[in-house]
Ligand SMILES: Nc1ncnc2c1ncn2[C@@H]1O[C@H](COP(=O)(O)OP(=O)(O)OP(=O)(O)O)[C@@H](O)[C@H]1O
């Protein structure tokens with residue numbers, strides 16, 4: 009359904025020296041800086057999938073989404089959506105897709121929601137009966153009843169996002185691209201939106217491409233995850249695999265009666281935190297086990313309490329963002345590594 013083949017986007021940023029001279033120089037002989045935002049990204053997305061697209065700020069997620077939707081033309085590589093070029097066949101493509109950019113609204117600021125929805129309905133020529141049916145349904149699932157007569161400009165962030173989703177899905181697109189649909193929203197609204205996305209996917213088989221910094225969105229919605237780092241796709245596969253591969257670390261914390269000065273750290277474990285009477289260890293469960301680590305500690309010192317923590321997705325993803333995946337393993341020390349650098353830049357001249 010969606011095919012991306014070696015997608016690359018290099019932005020050309022005009023450079024201008026300060027002042028009037030700079031402005032004149034820029035007119036006569038423009039200089040550009042290139043910024044490589046996305047490099048050789050390839051993937052295929054099948055109908056009905058919900059794919060999570062994640063990466064740190066500036067990794068290239070929105071740029072990819074813009075190329076998939078036809079808003080941006082790739083510098084090189086190819087996108088096919090339903091076999092079409094989404095940029096060249098923008099009109100045909102628009103019927104099949106819906107897009108939400110969480111950072112900005114696409115609705116008419118001064119119109120009441122119902123008027124906006126009616127406009128969308130006219131643009132896409134949704135049959136009347138179907139439109140009514142969907143309004144009723146969306147009003148219920150997104151709790152929009154009270155909002156239909158409210159202009160967008162008077163809505164709160166969470167209300168706007170719910171309105172946005174309704175407007176994006178009223179023509180029942182086969183694919184929706186959601187770029188941070190839950191950004192800045194409270195937990196209840198997030199939950200509502202996740203349920204809504206899930207429902208649309210299950211009922212209509214709608215394909216969903218979702219970028220988000222909220223790993224709760226990913227856990228609840230996506231079976232498959234793409235991870236982009238510095239413009240390069242570093243992972244494409246099931247969420248479960250990431251968890252298996254990186255979830256091999258466990259953390260165990262001991263409260264002790266005496267102080268810990270002479271403790272010998274058990275084999276296969278590293279110290280995460282050590283205070284006078286409190287010790288947190290991380291161990292690789294493919295090397296050792298919780299019972300061996302705790303037996304070793306308890307043979308050395310009297311323990312008053314202990315707890316074992318399963319790694320959550322955010323811990324795992326942090327390791328991956330910090331380079332764990334590229335090196336094939338996620339060594340505990342890597343969590344101390346600095347975050348990957350910004351997108352590579354080079355200066356070129358043109359004109
Ligand atoms: N219109 C543009 N002109 C020049 N550079 C751009 C433009 N849009 C994005 N970039 C740069 O391209 C890189 C990728 O940006 P992009 O918006 O795709 O990242 P992102 O993964 O969506 O980040 P975020 O999580 O912050 O939304 C960044 O370095 C950004 O500064």
Ligand SMILES: [Mg+2]
Nearest residue numbers: 069070071187
């Ligand atoms: Mg973005």
